[in-house]
Amino acid sequence: MSQRRCCKLTVKRALVCVILLTMPVRSVASPQASRQAPGSRLTDNARVRAALDWFTPNISWVNEQQARVTEIPAPSFQEGQRAAAVKAMLSEAGLASHIDKTGNVIGELPGVDDKELVVVAAHLDTVFPPGTDVKVHRDGSRMAAPGISDNGSGIAALLAMARAVQFAHLKPQRTVLFVADVGEEGEGNLRGMRAIVDAYRSKLKAVVVLDGSGTDHVTTKALASRRLEALITGPGGHSWSDFGMPNPINALVRGSVRFINTKVPTTPRTTFNIGQIEGGTSVNSIPYEARMKVDIRSENEEELARLESALRECIVAGVRDEMDSARDRSKGKLEWKVELLGSRPGGDLSADSPLLAALRAADESVGNQSRIERSSTDANIPLSLGIDAISIGAGGSGGGAHSLLEWYDSAGREMGLKRALLTVLGISGVAEEKSR
Numbered sequence: 001m002s003q004r005r006c007c008k009l010t011v012k013r014a015l016v017c018v019i020l021l022t023m024p025v026r027s028v029a030s031p032q033a034s035r036q037a038p039g040s041r042l043t044d045n046a047r048v049r050a051a052l053d054w055f056t057p058n059i060s061w062v063n064e065q066q067a068r069v070t071e072i073p074a075p076s077f078q079e080g081q082r083a084a085a086v087k088a089m090l091s092e093a094g095l096a097s098h099i100d101k102t103g104n105v106i107g108e109l110p111g112v113d114d115k116e117l118v119v120v121a122a123h124l125d126t127v128f129p130p131g132t133d134v135k136v137h138r139d140g141s142r143m144a145a146p147g148i149s150d151n152g153s154g155i156a157a158l159l160a161m162a163r164a165v166q167f168a169h170l171k172p173q174r175t176v177l178f179v180a181d182v183g184e185e186g187e188g189n190l191r192g193m194r195a196i197v198d199a200y201r202s203k204l205k206a207v208v209v210l211d212g213s214g215t216d217h218v219t220t221k222a223l224a225s226r227r228l229e230a231l232i233t234g235p236g237g238h239s240w241s242d243f244g245m246p247n248p249i250n251a252l253v254r255g256s257v258r259f260i261n262t263k264v265p266t267t268p269r270t271t272f273n274i275g276q277i278e279g280g281t282s283v284n285s286i287p288y289e290a291r292m293k294v295d296i297r298s299e300n301e302e303e304l305a306r307l308e309s310a311l312r313e314c315i316v317a318g319v320r321d322e323m324d325s326a327r328d329r330s331k332g333k334l335e336w337k338v339e340l341l342g343s344r345p346g347g348d349l350s351a352d353s354p355l356l357a358a359l360r361a362a363d364e365s366v367g368n369q370s371r372i373e374r375s376s377t378d379a380n381i382p383l384s385l386g387i388d389a390i391s392i393g394a395g396g397s398g399g400g401a402h403s404l405l406e407w408y409d410s411a412g413r414e415m416g417l418k419r420a421l422l423t424v425l426g427i428s429g430v431a432e433e434k435s436r
């Protein structure tokens with residue numbers, strides 16, 4: 001109700017205003033830009049101030065949307081029901097919204113210049129399998145439920161920003177797409193963001209990702225990772241009568257012991273994890289297959305490639321060792337393959353990027369300080385292609401991500417909402433109003 005009342009006031013004020021255009025921040029390196037802090041200029045704009053002022057009296061509405069969205073299950077690859085709800089909510093906020101063929105929700109806020117785009121995105125999916133109890137339990141400003149923070153808070157912020165912009169009748173310079181994307185988690189392999197970047201690449205100037213809670217960090221460095229599966233197969237047989245035949249599990253063990261002895265550097269930080277091993281059918285059978293899933297990550301693409309090669313070489317060596325020691329090779333040999341399950345490319349945002357300048361200005365404007373982080377997020381995709389992107393928390397605080405004990409506390413969330421909106425507007429630019 002308070003939204004409708006305030007809307008009228010804004011419309012009235014708009015009648016006595018002329019619209020001038022403020023170009024988006026292009027480079028902090030330019031003398032002009034360095035003289036003018038982009039965030040402080042934004043808050044000179046009455047419409048921007050009206051949008052920022054919308055958050056505080058509407059925090060309980062934002063919390064409601066977060067609970068509502070969180071209670072709609074959305075495992076990766078099954079985000080449809082949640083997507084439909086978010087599409088309806090973005091439409092209610094006055095954005096022309098649709099769902100693309102990948103399943104992403106896209107709400108468009110047309111800019112003065114529709115040839116350039118800024119995307120603000122929050123992922124829809126969760127790591128929790130179908131059937132997980134996602135009921136939200138509340139205690140004051142604290143809410144608990146799987147997915148409430150990651151990424152209930154990001155989706156809620158997306159909706160709140162759309163509402164605030166609608167309320168203030170804000171017109172950006174560059175078109176802003178409000179995106180709720182699919183497939184960020186696990187084997188979703190960033191498929192939603194890949195589709196968005198693919199579809200809009202030629203116009204896309206910047207991507208702001210809202211993921212989880214907090215205001216303490218800005219992810220500008222994309223952690224490269226690969227997920228691989230090694231599979232070894234053989235003829236299989238009886239543990240007693242066929243003893244001496246090559247055994248796929250033996251070969252996998254031989255290969256994996258070699259692999260875990262691989263030296264990885266601490267700088268650039270490089271890691272590996274054998275996360276799953278499967279194979280065999282019974283204790284008295286020589287198995288016909290063995291497989292393992294391995295996650296490898298590095299701050300450096302070359303190290304990542306080196307580690308992937310090492311895994312392949314170790315599996316080959318494990319198979320060779322097992323074949324060499326087999327007494328009976330007459331009934332067949334072992335086959336192997338290593339498949340890529342997923343790949344998240346790396347990339348870094350340049351230190352003089354206008355997007356980072358917009359974030360820093362927003363931080364200054366709301367009295368926040370944030371540290372640079374490297375992480376694996378939706379921002380990996382644009383960053384790997386040289387498109388400016390960051391990932392930030394959506395405000396408030398949270399914990400227990402990816403666990404059933406996940407929680408979110410909305411206390412102070414308005415600062416995160418203002419920071420996110422100022423960052424997006426800082427890079428999109430706004431139509432500036434000036435009283436006669």
Ligand SMILES: [Zn+2]
Pocket residue numbers: 123150151184211212
């Ligand atoms: Zn997330």
